Amino acid sequence: SRPSLSLTEIEGKLTLLCDAKTDGSFLVHHFLSFYLKANCKVCFVALFQSFSHYNIVGQKLGVNLTVARERGQLVFLEGLKSSVDVFFQTQEEPHPLQFLREANAGNLKPLFEFVREALKPVDSGEARWTYPVLLVDDLSVLLSLGMGAVAVLDFIHYCRATVCWELKGNMVILVHDSGDVEDEENDILLNGVSHQSHLILRAEGLATGFCRDVHGQLRILWRRPSQPTAQRDQSLTYQYKIQDKSVSFFAKGMSPAVL
Template identity: 30%
Template sequence: MGYASLDASLSFPDDNLPPNKRSILITDTLSASGNFLIHHFIVNQVKSDKHVVLVGLSQIFNHYLTIGRKLGVNLTLATQKGLLSFIDGLTSLYSQTDGFSKSTSTTITIPTAVLTCTASSISNSQTSKEILQNFYKVIKQTIVARHSSIDDSRVCLIFDDLSILLYAGFNVRDILEFVKACRMLIEKYNGSLIILIHADEDVSPSSFDDELDQEIFLKLLIYQSEYLLSVRGLGSGFSRDVSGEITMARGPKNQDKWFRPSTLHYKVLDNNVQFFAKGFSQGVL
């Protein structure tokens, strides 16, 4: 699987996979990336022979391919088997076009689907909404193409990371509607939704307005999530033995008694990540 010590702490009851019809929100900061958690969930899905739809907004496929090899999975082979569908939202998001048309073009291939738009083309709420509606259609078609019926369960939809849409100028309310639609879609297929987003307090994208600032946006995402994984640097500053700390908590609506909220320190290695109790950098849970 992925990181064994993290699986032990999360203690998901079914083969270390996120529970059905649940959402996981991963928050990190510019100084402490939570990207290693994305790889953990990808590896667990693939090794369990379950479908994962990865929306790569911050990285290209080769990034996940390289990390996957270090963790013992071949993502190229996984795509050929239909276990991984990669949606590349990065390449075309900032590509130059001759202008924005009412019908935003999207193309689907297996395993890659590309969102075509430009940051400069997002000039108003209607345009933002149209682009995200088309993007939702790409995601839905990718999932439906792989799953012939709603009984084919345990698909995992991963966004890495949603912050890119904010910095690209998408309307905040439209992003929230987009996330809600994706959650409803994934619940229909008895799967799970994982979102990574930056949570730096001193970073405020220009797309935020006075009525809905960054703090409120994050709170609304938290409200929609059952599990919260918060990655941040050490308050004491840089440490050679500890990369940072991760807090695992329940979302506001989560009443799962088996889930144990906790805070761990972690150390990122070349081909692994170790998690251990605070103050015990050499211990592994």
């Protein structure tokens, strides 16, 4: 049976998106579009691309990030722009990326405080949003900026305790797999986040190389702790083709172009 992504099934869960020798960012775009259409409150920590990039792709997928941000549904941290602001800030309050100004990269507490403040419930008579969601693209960037894997895992742990357990929301994290390159810190991060994840989506290139009609394959590991041991983990593999406004998934060898 094919795992579904219904709102009730994925509530309070951590999803890990990882890629090896391919670009898995299309998964982030589709999760963002999915949650905005589901009327969720979204905090998006974007460390890899600009707001305009995500907005252009989002419009192709049927969502407008500018409108979502203006009405308070989307809280967006633009890492590329904020990283410059950190060095010229004059306010006393710590910046979410405050560690960039420190001689020895410390902790990510200011970034966690930003996430918690962005997703905290608003005291009002009616609930405007279905539930909170944290998206991070791309967690591996924090390693390249000097943070240690343990510090990044601590950040994920506190976010998970707040977003998934306390607020009953979801987290979607993109991490790059170092692949054949020896990168101990990245391996620690990937293994640590994988251990905590309920759903792991791994985007990979084809072993046979480039193909015009099949862009890669997606390995899915679906963990259900509440199910009996024999049914607890489900593993599926699909191949995919990225189109202008969608992604087509199909079983191995079942591409429409092949058939």
